[in-house]
Amino acid sequence: MSNSRDSINSSSLNRLSSDTIDGDIATLNLGPTHPATHGIFQNILKVDGEKILSSEQTVGYIHRAFEKLAERRPYNQITPITDRLNYCSSPINNMGWHMTVEKLIQADIPKRAQYMRVIIMELARIADHLVCNSVIGVDTGALTGFTYVFQEREKIYDLYEEVCGARLTTNVGRIGGFERDFSPRFHEKLNDFLKTFPKVFNEFDSLLSRNRIFMDRTIGAGPISAQRALDYSFSGPNLRAAGVDYDVRVMNPYSSYEDFDFIIPVGTQGDTYDRFQVRQEEIRQSLKIIEQAYNNLPEGSYKGDVPEFYLPPKEDVYNNMEALIYHFKIVMGETPVPVGEVYHSVEGGNGELGYYLISDGGRNPYRLQFRRPCFIYYQAYPEMITGQNISDAVLTMSSMNVIAGELDA
Amino acid sequence: MKNSLTNDWVLEKIKSEFDTAVIASSEPYNLLTIEVSADKTLAIIEWLKHEPSLLVAYLTNVGAVHYPDDKGREIAVVYHLHSLINNFRIRLKAYLSVDNPQIDSIVSIHSSANWMERETYDFYGVQFVGHPNLTRILNEDSMDYFPMRKEYHMEDATREDKDDRFFGR
Amino acid sequence: MGKIEDLHVINGEGYQLTRLEKVVGAARANSMWPLPFATSCCGIEYMATMGSNYDLARFGMERMSFSPRQADLLIVAGTISKKLGPILKQVYEQMAEPKWVLSVGACASSGGIFDTYSVLQGIDRVIPVDVYVPGCPPRPEQIIDGIMKIHDMVRNEPLRRRYSDEYKALLNKYQIEGNEE
DSSP states (O other): OHHHHHHHHHHHHHHHHHHTOOTTEEEEEEOSSOTTSSSSOEEEEEEETTEEEEEEEEOOTTOOOHHHHHTTSOGGGSHHHHHTSSGGGHHHHHHHHHHHHHHHHTOOOOHHHHHHHHHHHHHHHHHHHHHHHHHHHHHHTOOHHHHHHHHHHHHHHHHHHHHHSOSSSOOOSBTTBOSSOOOHHHHHHHHHHHHHHHHHHHHHHHHHTTOHHHHHHHTTSSOOOHHHHHHTTOOTHHHHHHTOOOOHHHHSOOTTGGGSOOOOOOOSSOSHHHHHHHHHHHHHHHHHHHHHHHHTOOSSOSBOSOTTTSOOOHHHHHHOHHHHHHHHHHHHTOOOOOSEEEEEEEEOSSSEEEEEEEEOSSSSOSEEEEEOHHHHHGGGHHHHHTTSBHHHHHHHHHHTTOOHHHHHO | OOOOOOHHHHHHHHHHHSTTTEEEEEOGGGOEEEEEOGGGHHHHHHHHHHOTTTOOOEEEEEEEEEOTTSTTOOEEEEEEEEETTTTEEEEEEEEEOTTSOEEEOOTTTOTTHHHHHHHHHHHHOOEEETOTTOOOSSSOTTOOSOTTSTTSOSSOTTOOSSOGGGGTO | OOOOOSOOOOSSSOOOOOOHHHHHHHHHHTTOOEEEEEOSHHHHHHHHHHSTTTOGGGGTOOSOOOSGGGOSEEEEESOOBTTTHHHHHHHHHHSOSSOEEEEESHHHHHOTTOOSTTBOSOGGGTSOOSEEEOOSSOOHHHHHHHHHHHHHHHHTOOTTGGGSHHHHHHHHHTTOOOOOO
16 A cells, blocks of 8 residues: 555656756745735745745835925925825924924024924834834734734824824924924823823733743844844844944934933844834833923923024014015925035934935925935845744844835835 | 044045045035045945044945036935944045946945945936946836936826826926 | 515514615625725824724724735725836736725825826726725724725625626726626
């Protein structure tokens, strides 16, 4: 009996191996639309069983030509475009752009406006890291954390709505500060948030951080060494998980970050567990910064003195010739800007988000280039997943927090 | 963070090493900007990375700008570099002519330049000599023009649903 | 359901008189399996709609199907670029009849603020769309409103619509191969 089965089996195997399967290596197409890739990226993997041997990437499925679009729009109309870069933490993008233009026109921003900016930016960082960490949980099979965390994100959306009216793509602030001071309702909601969020966050943390299954899945998945990470110009939590403590808020402080006391968490191996823990700790540090900024919020104006960019109050527009002219020029987008080139970077949710602005004095920028951290560190993905399993590759991609809007711009 | 290097000192050091390659320098908004000749960019960037007193080892950005009116120097390739140890930033510019925009690729020194150079090629048509895979990255492969150059419109020329009269163009 | 005409009292199970379309429509509407084709910012608002605050699951959409073969509602949320157009069409073709398409957001409906060389000015250039939800991004309440309108369409759809000539002409317009009986 065994002889006949062996002969049948071997003959069928011979038929298969000569025709269809190319030795032991199979080509697997992960994407472009795939539930595991959070965003639209294509990875063509060469796999041997479950182990990945090499991969080839294709990006550009959400290319929306932001840089060409920015050459068409006056300076204050570019803020809605910057929203859509890393849309999970859009206030950081907006503030970064405003600071770039303020650097160009050398405007002075009062301390109160700077502290308000810090509060909003750290809320955005918390929102971004919450999405990333809960999605790492979802990819390992832990769906509960996702629902808890999105409820907290709704509270952050509430806070954004109090300040600027929008939930996700916020377009918050103006070149020069804010359009209005924080309302009393905002203070109430922020106090509530600061009281209730730590408890919910600790619940979420307790679900995953020391969970045996989660740790076994994520430790060793997608590691990268600090040297390779620096070669690939990583920045942000991915670089810090590899062990390098580079944070733009500390190295080139902007918007009064030097007044606050916070630590930069670093990891050791650069694998998924380290990235998860670095983001968790950064959420705690962001909460600390918000508390410090909120408790020490100085008195003063919420806007700087930049009448060319800042809409004057309506009473002045109707009564004062100068204010009327400024209003007209701002709405029509004919504000004068000095000629020059400036590069400014902020610590975005994913790393160093830079704006390289060349102005020729006209109403639109001559050239605006976005230095997008996602685009730069996603190049290292094939190197991080070579030799790993397919499920680890999926986890690595979600732990790198690759946001499609920032990748393709 | 300590910031022990000054712009003047670094400029003198670079000039003493690459005298003929440095064409011009300026400091817009306190960022040392050096215009270098296009054939020396690879050597300068490599020297900057390994020189013990500078250690400018982090590539922040590679980009390009198109100046259609500047004959012979239409396309400027701009490198932003950063020394994490010394907290020092520097910007290098190299001007290329639009008829033959060739420059050495720095992928061998900084691996992150791979996609950044592909993006610059995709948008401006800059040919990076020595790049392992210089193909389009964000646009479709079938596109036959370089969209970020100033002579091309932002809108797609073939669209028929939007009437330009109502869109202010 | 329908009106009960001629109520006779019977000892036994009894029966109810209605139209088959209504039963089928109700069954389809209350248990749709959506395929979230989420590309950018609208995708995050869609995830918030799925979350516990706005809860899409109470409308029967508990299970998000990520495979087009098992889905009946294609929710396109986010910008579709020209590079992605053929892929969207391929996903649409893989879905089995009956299928509906909900276009969420300004970018999917008409290109949105991105009137550029690389963005498809609306997904109705490549696939037929049933309901458009405007907004940038639309609030979760708006997305739920769009889904309510889809439910209305599903409940009232005639059973033979997918085999009619008008539907075949619609598919031909987009050069989509219909599922032949």
